[in-house]
Amino acid sequence: MSLPSVPGLCFLLSLSGAEAQVAKGPCNRCPLHGSCVNSTHCTCNPGFISGSGKQFFTYPLEICKDIDECKPPISIYCGLNAECKNVEGSFHCRCIPGYALLSGDVQFNNSNENTCQNITSSKTPNGHPELQQIVNNFESLLTNQTFWGAGSKQEVASTASSILQNVESKVLETALRAPGQKIQKVQNSTVAVETRVVSDNCSEEREAFRLHTQMNSMVIHCIDVIQGRAQGPSAVAFVSYASLGNVLNATFFEKADEKDPLYLNSQVVSAAVAPRRNSSLSQSVTLTFQNLKMKPSSRKAFCVYWKITEAGGHWSRDGCFLTQVNQSHTVCNSTHLSSFAVLVAFTSQDEDPVLDIITCVGLGVSLLCLVLAALTFLLCRAIQNTSTSLHLQLSLCLLLAHLLFLTAIDRTQPKVLCAVIAGALHYLYLAAFTWMLLEGLFLFLTARNLTVVNYSSVNKLMKWLRFPVGYGAPAVIVAISAAARPHLYGTPARCWLRLDQGFIWGFLGPVCAIILVNLVFFLSVLWLLRKKLSSLNSEVSTIQNTRMLTLKATAQVLILGCTWCLGVLQVGPAGQVLAYLFTIINSLQGFFIFLVYCLLSQQVRKQYRKWFSDVTKSKSKSEIQTLSSRLGPDLKLSE
Template identity: 70%
Template sequence: MWILSYHRQHSSCHSCPRNAYCVNGTHCTCQHGYESQQKFFTFPLTICEDSNECAPPISLYCGVNAVCKNIPGSYYCQCNSGYRLLSGGIQFNSSNENTCQAITSSITPPTEDKEKLQQVVSKLESLVNNKTHWENAEKGEVATMATLILQKVESHVLEIALKAPDQKVQKVHNRSIAVETRVVTNNCSEGGKIFNLQAEKNSVDIDCNDIVQGNIQGPSAVAFISYDSLGEIINATFFRERNESDPVYLNSRVVSVAVGPKRNISLSKPVTLIFQHTEKNRNSKTTFCVYWKSSEEGNHWSTDGCDLIHVNKSHTICNSTHLSSFAVLVAFTNQEDDPLLTVITYVGLGLSLLCLFLAALTFLLCKAIQNISTSLHLHLSLCLFLAHLLFLIGINQTEPKVLCAIIAGALHYLYLAAFTWMLLEGLHLFLTARNLTVVNYSSVSKHMKKVMFPVGYGVPAVIVAISAASKPHLYGTSAWCWLQLAEGFIWGFLGPVCAIICVNLVFLLLVFWILKRKLSSLNNEVSTIQNTKMLTFKAIAQLFILGCTWCLGMLQVGSAARVMTYLFTIVNSLQGIFIFLVYCLFSQQVWKQYQKWFREIVKSKSETETHTLSTTQTRHKTSEMA
C-alpha cells in the first residue's frame, strides 16, 4: 500500500522535473525545445536537456547570409557579419523571414575617425618594422610599449563605434590590424543574446549583458581586434610559466576584446575565443590559453582565468572570465616518439604487474609472515599494481577530455597512495628499531593499526580533492592523461612525494643511529638485531625503488635529459620486480612456504596420476574379464 501511494505521489504533476509538464495527470514529458531519453516518464529525477536545433540531426536552415543560434529551449536566426534585416531587426525565426542584405554604408567608418585609426595603425606598423628599436630596448620597456599600443588601439576603435551608433556593425581591415565592432542600443532587450565577432579567421562569443554592463545610458559597444605582427614583439619569452626544457611558441595572432564606454574586465559569463593556428601543430606537447597581464611585477603572458576547451591541428578554443588581449602558446617537444622507450615501458610494466600480483598473493596466503609489516607491503603492492595497470590502459586516452581528467586524477591518487604507504613503512621501521623487537611487537601493532588505513588512503584523497577542487582543468594534457605543468600544478604530486622521501630519509638516519648506539647492549639478542637489520635493508631498498626513480624523472633536463629519460623509464617500470625480489624471494620464511606449496602441488599431482593409473588398470582388467 505504501509503495502504491508513493508511486501515485511521484507520478503527479507536482513531481515533474524542470523543463517538463504533466500529461493526463500520470506521466511527465519534456517541454518543446527539450528532450529526454524517454518521451513519457514518471521518474522525478529525469533530466530534460536542451534540443540543439542548430546542430545535426535537425540543423535548421535560416537561408543565405544567415546562421542559426541555439538558446535553451529554443533558437533564432541571425544575419551574418556585414548583413542586416531590411526591417532593421536583429533576429528572425525561419528562412521564410530572411531578408538579410549587405551593409554597404557601415563598412567604412567616418573619414575623420578612420584617419585617427589609420594614424594608430601606421604608428604600430612603424614600431613593428623598426627591428633595431625592439632589439636594443630592454624587455620591460618592450612590454610597456606593447601594452600602451594595445590600450590605445582599443580606445580609438571603441570611440569610432560609439560615435556612429546607427552603424551597428563596422569592419576595418588593414595589413596589420583587422577589426570588427558591434553597437548595442536596445539595452539587451533580447534575453540570452550572444554576439559573435570575427577578425582574420579568429572569433569571439560574448554575452550582450557584459557589453551593456547594467543600466548605462546611451549605446554600448564591443570591439574585437586581431593583430598580425604584434606576436613577433610580445612573443613566448614573456610567458613566465613555461617549461625551460621544451621551447614555447606563439601559435596564433594576438587578439583583443574590449567593451565601452565603461571599461569592463570581469564578466558574468566567460567569453569563448576561437583561434586559428599560424602553423599546424606538429609534435605539440601542451597548449596554453593566455592573456596579456599588466601588474606591478611587469607585463607578461599569463594563464589566470583562461581555460583550454578544445584543440586540434588548425584551431584552439579557449574560455576567459575577463577581457584583455589573448593568444595561444604551444610547447613543442624536440624529441620524436622513441619506439625503444615504448617497448621498455610496456615490457617493464608488464613484468612489474606480474610480480606485484605474485607478491600480493604471497602476502595474503603466506600465514608465516602475516603481520603489520606484511599488511603495509600488501597495500603498497596493490596501489602500485592499480597505478601501473591504469597507466598502461589510459595514459594515452586524451579524448574525451573528461575521461582523460578522471584518469589523470586516479593516477594522481594511486601514485600518491603508494608513496604514503612507503611513508608508513618508514614509520613502522623507526618504531620497530626504537623498541628493538620483532616486527609484530604489540605496541607497534596497536599504533600502526589505528593510523595505517586513514593515513594510507585518506591523506592522498585529501590532496587530490583539494587539487581537483581548485584547478580541475589542469588534469590531463593534449598528449597525456597526467597533471599539467601550468601554474605549478605538478607540485600537487611532486610536493608530497619530495616531502615523503625526505621524511623517510630522516627515519633511516634515526634507525642507523639507534642501531649503532645500542648494538653493544644486544649481544645476546642476535635474532632481534638480524630482523631489524633485514627490515632496514628492505626499507632502504624500497626508498631506492620508489624515491630514486622519481628523482631521476625530475633530472630530465639539459644535455643529460635523454640518458635520464632512459634510466627513469627502466627503473620506474621495474618497480614491481624489485618489490617481489626484496620482500618475497629474499625472505627465508617465504622460500620455505614456496617449498611447502611446491611439495604439496607435486604430491597432489603424483596422487592424481597414481589414482588415474589405478583406475585405468582396473578398467583394463575388468574389460579382459568380460
C-alpha cells in the same frame, strides 16, 4: 480470404495496443523545444540540444537547451564589420556599430549576405573612424612581402615586436580617448580589433568580458582590466592578425627542432590593457583560436606567446597552457598578456615510441610481479606480520594504479571520465606513498622499542592507525584538490593532473614531504640500531633483521619515490636521458618489490621450495594413480 485464427487475432490486437501505448507515451512527454520521432523517441528541435547530448531519447526528464552558435565550437563567422548574435533556437548576423547594410535591413543570415558599410552619423563617436584609420595604416605594412623578406631573421623579429607594441599602444590610446563608447570594433582584411572601456569599478567580483575578433576570442576578468584603479577609465584591447603568422612562423619557436617540424595553426592575436601596461594577471585569461587546419591532433598542439628579447623575440611556452582542442578550435589559458598563437607538431614532440614500448613491457612485468607478491604476502605464513601487511597494501595500491594507467591513461574522451581517471590515479599513487610512510613509521617505532620484550603496543598502534591514515589521508588531499580546481583533472593528451597553476604540486608536494620524512625515519633507525648493537648481544639477530629491513625500505623509497623527481627534472640537454631513466625505473616498481621482499627473503624462498615440492609430489602421485587406473586389470592379471 480466410480470417486469422483467434490466437493470432489476439496477438495482433495486443501488438497494436502496445504500439499505441508506446506512441502515446514518449510523444506526450517530449520536453519544451522537442518533438516526437517515429512515435517512439523524442528529439530536440533545430537550434537546440539535449542535456545529455543524445540526438534521440526517451528519458521523461530530459531537457532541450539552446545552442549558442556564436561561441566555440561553432562560432558562426558573419564577415567583415559584423558580429553574430545568438537568439533562442537560432542566430543572426548584425553590422557592428558605425556600419549598416546597404539594403537597410537590421540583420542577415550569413557572411555571403554581408553588405555592411561605414556610415556617417552624428551618433558615431569620433574615436571609431580613428581606430579604423589605425587598422588601415598597419594593413599595408603587414602585407608588404618585400619589406619582410629584406631583413635577417633577427631584424624581422625586432620589427614584428615593434609593430605589435605600436598597434597595442595606439589602439588603447584611441579607446581611452573615447570612454563614452564602451565597445569599439573595426577590422579589414588583415587586422581586426575590439576594445572595451571600463569607466567604473567592476560591478561583480567575478565579472568577465568576452572580446571577439574574426574567429578568435578572449575572456578576461574585469579586475585585471581596472588593475585596482579607483578613478579614471581603463581599457582592454584584443587584436587578430590574419597574415602576421606567415612572417612570425614556427621557425621562431625557441625550441624548434628540424627533426620535429612545426607549423602555425592559428592567427596571431594580441591582448593588452591600459593605462597601466601590466602584463601579469590575478586570474588566467582564456584564449580561443580558430584552427587554420581542421582536425589537429590534441597531443601535438601547444600554446605559445611572443617573448620580446634583446635579440628581437621568439615564440615561448612559458605561462601558456593548452586547455582544449576540437576539430575547429583550440582553447588556451595564459597567466600574462602578450601576443599569442597555436603551434602544432607534425610528429608529437612529447611522444617517443621506444618509451611507449618500455612503458607497456615494464608495467606488464610489474603487474605480474605485484600479483605474485600480493599472493605471497597473503599465503606465506612464515612472514606474516605487521610489516608484511604494510607491504601488501602498498602492492595492492601500485597494482591498481599501474593497471589503471596501462588501460585508461589515454581515454581523454569524454572529459568527465578522463577527470575521474586522473583523480583515481592521483589517489592510488598518493595512497602508495602513504603506505611507504607508514612502513617508515613502523620501523622507527620498532627500533625505538627493541629493549621492550612485548611489542604489542607498536602492533596495536599500527593496527589502529594504518587503514585510516593509509587510505584516508590521500582521500582528503584528493577531495580538497578536486573541490578547489576540478577542471584541472585531465589534460587533452593524458588523464593526469594539469601542470598549469601549480596544480601538479597537489601530488608532488605530499610525495616530496613523505620522501623527506621517511629518510629521516630510516636514518634515525640506523642510528638507534648502531647504538643498541653493542648493549644487546642477546638481540643481535633481531637488530640485524631490523637493520636489513630498514635498508630495504630505504632503497624502496629511493627507487619508488625519487623516480618522480626524475620526471620533474626532464629539462635541458639531459632531458631525454632522464626520461628513459624515469620510464624504466618507474615501470619496474612491481618487479623491485617482488625481488626485494620475496625473492631475496630466505623464508620466502624456503616456502617457495616447499610449495614447488608439494606441487611436484602431488603431480607425480596423480600421474601414478591415473596410470594404475588405466592398467589396473592388466597388472592384476599379470600378478
